[in-house]
Amino acid sequence: MVSALERLVVAHTLRLPAPAGPAGDGAAAARQFDVALMSVGFKLSARLLAELSGRSEETVVATAARTLDTVRVLVGDHVRHNVYFVDFPANVPDTADFWAECVAQALSADDTTRARTLAQLRAGRVNLLTLPAYGRYRHSYEEMAAAHDELIASAADRVTVLHPGASLDEEVTALYLALAGSVTPLGPEHLADLAVLAEHRADGPRPGAIPVRESRAVVNRALLRAGRDLFLDTVTDVLRLACALSDGDVTLRERTRFRAPSRPHRRALLAGLDAVVAANPAKLADVAAHREAWKRLGERLHPHEYPQWPHAAEVFAVARGERRVPTLAGRVEDVLGRDGAAGAAGLLADAAPGMLFRSLDRLLRSAADDKERDGVLAAAERAAPRVSGRLVLSLREHVQNRTGRGAPRRVFVNRTGGAWVTDDTRDPLPPAVADRLTALLDAETLRRLDVPERLLVDPAVLDVALPLSGRASAAGLGVLPRGSVSPVEGDLLRFFTYWKQAVQSTDHDLSALVLDEDYDAVTWLSYTSLATVEGVHSGDVTDARDGASEFIDLRLGAVRGSFIVPQVHVYSGERFDRVQESFFGFMLRDAGQEGRPFEPRTVRMKSDLRGPGRIALPLAFRRDEDGRWQARWLHLYLKGEPAENRVEGHLVTFGVLVRALVERTPLTVRHLTELMAAAGTPVTPWEGGTPPGEPVTFIGLERPDGLAPGSRVITPENLRDLIPA
Missing domain, CATH: 2.60.60.30 (sav2460 like domains)
Known part of the structure; x- marks a missing residue:
């Protein structure tokens, strides 16, 4: 398991945890390790090379073997890549000639293959997959490798530098807390990594907050198994935890087949539900969104057997339709029809600030006049401090694409990466409204930013988009x-x-x-x-x-x-x-x-x-x-x-x-650095060379070697840390 945890640290941070082992003369082994890494496009930083050189040779060799396996997976070199045409990219035939060759070989094969191919030819259509020569490698990997000359080294070849880390225990804990505390949803690969880390750190330091619900579910599963307090503040948190316990889909997009939980887990789920509803009965309105899942879960939890938690039983009564609870969306529609957009915005500002920000475009377009639009914007200003930083930035990106200067098409991308395009029939936001809203969002973002005393920025990172959506990236x-x-x-x-x-x-x-x-x-x-x-x-x-x-x-x-x-x-x-x-x-x-x-x-x-x-x-x-x-x-x-x-x-x-x-303009790192610069932070472009001697905040595509201790480093591996809570 040590090697698995070390692999996660290297893959997520490009840092190598300090190996546990005695001191010694490992200089020769460390240099050989460095050479082996260079063959797959990686390299030890000068500091890491020096640290490994002071370890025993056995320690360095064992560390090298584990690390090489990890980086080969990162780059895709852990498998053998063969090709159909042995000389590729040379001597690739014309498509029609190749297909004709495959047909000719089939006609000279056994009687069954020849008869089947002749029948297809008479019918005027040949299924390529029925031809013996089609679709299967015709040579071994070794034969393919022998047919190619060695790669000629180029200064443009990729070199990814590995840096020294703290102890494995410290690195694993830091990675666990970073993933658990991410303000942006994790992709499925990283969510699975968080689940592994949580199982090993559930008894350790507790995350201060877990903003993303899916992340909360996998951490709660580990905390429940460890007998620790859970992060629950909605009834849906409990439903997601139940899905996690059944190894189901914590995103709730796919149907989970619930397993009967153990008695301690059943009691924990019902007690959690009871506490959430007792603290805020309005949370029962969330049940309708997943009514069928709640009904199936109720069959496994048997809430009627636990009269000490009556509020938990109310959840299942709502799911079965035995009790009606007005939804917030329904209340908003009622107020919108009665009191207009400003009234609806006022309700949402108090009850659901996030929902207000997600509905702001519609409310502004629904406003009857400038006075009502002012009321909507005033509600947004009042709600802004209670909205997540990710939502503030998402709305800012939305507004900059709603000025009327873009293409007359709308593109929607969901959390699984699905996308579709439709005509944009919305009226553009009035310039004055867009400007006021932009100023509000920028001021709120700047208020939350952890503005450093000195910022060192690689210009190559400025056009990197902020990871605001659910599946904005991949492992x-x-x-x-x-x-x-x-x-x-x-x-x-x-x-x-x-x-x-x-x-x-x-x-x-x-x-x-x-x-x-x-x-x-x-x-x-x-x-x-x-x-x-x-x-x-x-x-x-x-x-x-x-x-x-x-x-x-x-x-x-x-x-x-x-x-x-x-x-x-x-x-x-x-x-x-x-x-x-x-x-x-x-x-x-x-x-x-x-x-x-x-x-x-x-x-x-x-x-x-x-x-x-x-x-x-x-x-x-x-x-x-x-x-x-x-x-x-x-x-x-x-x-x-x-x-x-x-x-x-x-x-x-x-x-x-x-x-x-x-043609859509994303919100990028440039936006945040410009806000910091406007606030008075000195921003220095990083052009390479020797880093400053004092600690800085560095933002770039790769961490420079030689940054002063105490520096904060933001690279694509932890770009989510730029987004304020």
Whole structure:
């Protein structure tokens, strides 16, 4: 378990906990460790190299083995990436010629295969999956590796630096408290990590607050098992905890099959419900949102057997319809019809400030005149101090996209990464209203910000979006939140995807769509189009029992469009969240670097694919007016079709969706640094070199080596810490 906890610390922080072991002369082993790390694009910081050199050789070797395993997973090098065409990217055939070759081989195979193929030819349509030569590797990984020259080192190859950490116990505790206290919802991978950490730290320091309900559920499960007090302030907190105890969905999106809890757990759940309702009977209004789940849970809890908790029994009476409780939404609609938008805003300001902020656009548009709009804004000003910082910033992002200058389309992205686009028929917010609301939100954000005495900022991080939405990012390496923009420099852009089926035969297909400046399709690369002017596809692999990889190689200078949209389709079998493993990434190479199809040193991003849809759009690439390419992060999972998804079937959808997302302006790190600068904080651009000798707050893509002790560091791994509570 020590190695598992250490793996979590390294993956989340890029810090290596101080190894437990005797002092000694480990200098030679530490240097060898550093060299081994460099082969996969990582490196020890100078301080970490020095610290390891003072440990015994046995300690360093054991630490190196564990760490190498961890970073290989981070970059996607823990599996063997084979390709269908052994010489890829060279000698990839024309699609039609390749298919004809597969048919010819089938006609020369055994009698059954030949007869089946002839019958398909007579019918005018051949199923490629019935051809013996199609979809399965024709050579071993070793044969593929032998066919490629060594990678030529380049100064542009990625180097990710590992820094020294505190003891494992201190690092695990700090990571647990950081994830539990995150003000933004965690993705499924990080939520699972929090569950592991909570089980090991439930008896330790207690989080000051757990703002996100899903995180609260997994921590409460660990606290309940440890016999400690729970974080419960709504009836839905108890429902989520019950789902966690049954290993169900704490997001409440999917139906949980409740198991009969143990008697101590049953008593804890009912006692928690009773306390919540006794403290605020209005919380019963939340039951209706999950009525069926409550009824099923009641069958397991038997509340009638515990008369000492009468308020808990009321929850199930409401769920069964035996007692009616007016909902806040219903009360708001009544007041809106009777007293107008200002009256509804006043009710929400007192009863549900967060709901007011989420409804503010509608209320402002519903106001009959300027006086009523002033009343709505006055209610928002009164409620602002009691609204979460994430919601304040989310509304600020919303307002800056409601000035009437944007595209006439609205894009919606839900918490699972699902997205859809529709016409924007709303009237724009009046400029004076937008300006007043913007000033209010900026002032409230600045009031909450932990403004440092000195701020050191890497300019490359300024266009990184703040992680405000539920699934704004994904687990992996080099991953940025949805909406972020980052430069892409290199001659060759290579996408890769890997998947391994769990139970069912599964075929995932990697594709890349090229769009022009009007978002219309120019061309694409996929298993149906193996070679174009832009580049080549590595070939379709349809059997992933032992894992499978596909690649696309693009020459950026040859791209005829303005956008490149890589995507992964579930053609058949298991979704991304059902397979044993699935991830996507991209590499950048200089012309002439050679190397195998997958070279970890050239990987710029590797992102786990664990969403519920059947089409994944991790990011898009855009060429700017100067001809330079930039990555725009999407993290989307589209529903797609039940089977046979492919790029040709979604050309218009992809164009419309990419346009709506690209033309939307996200709230970025730049916004917060500008607020801090306006408040008088000295902001110094970080251009490399030797960091200042005194402690600073550093915000950047990577932690510099040599920061003074006591410095606060914000990188993509903990970007959520920038968002005020």
